[in-house]
Amino acid sequence: MNLKESLLSGLQDLELSLEDRQVDRLLDYMSLLGKWNKSYNLTAITDPSRMLSYHLLDSLSIAAWVKDCSNTLDVGSGAGLPGLPLAIAFPGCQWTLLDSNGKKTRFIQQALAQCAVKNATVVKSRVEDYHAPRSLDIIVSRAYASLSHFTESVAHLVQPQTVLLTMKTGLDDDEAAALDSTIYDKQEFNLQVPGISEKRSLVTVTQR
16 A cells, blocks of 8 residues: 555545545655655654654544634644644644744745645744734644643633644643643543554643
8 A cells, every 4th residue: 555545544544535635735745744854853753654644644633623723823833743734634724833943944834835735824933922913713732741831831822712732642640630620621532543553642621
């Protein structure tokens, strides 16, 4: 099975239907990531089939939570994950991909241009210094920080309707207990990512 067939199979498992041009843009992004990674060390995963599962499909596994979004911020986007694949999948949503690392934001900028992604912008900034030009309905992070650190770092960006999404390999009791339950409600959902046997989960956080 080639990479495109593997991606299509994974999308089917995720119950996510994309147009051919979207599938091609996802593969173009992954190819570009592989090329830049040789010089910029953007990811420890270099095998294309593993990149497909651990980057593309892992990012797209939260599609059900972002499919109806309008304005979304990806905090600590790194190489554009999960925001860039999700921006390709959902062109009706505006995405801001935020990272403080210059080499990573340069890569994201090149990827947006080469993959013709018109509904995303990249910003080089620490999240604590970032001020959104419009209200956000979703703020997402992937392997970014502890739950309490994440909520504290984006508190100035949160509106009553804003939902925080953080992708994890599981939420342990100590990390869960550190979140102020008088301010926030949280839920954890198990994610089934094609090609990944390790635990994956999504934690959603809303203000009380």
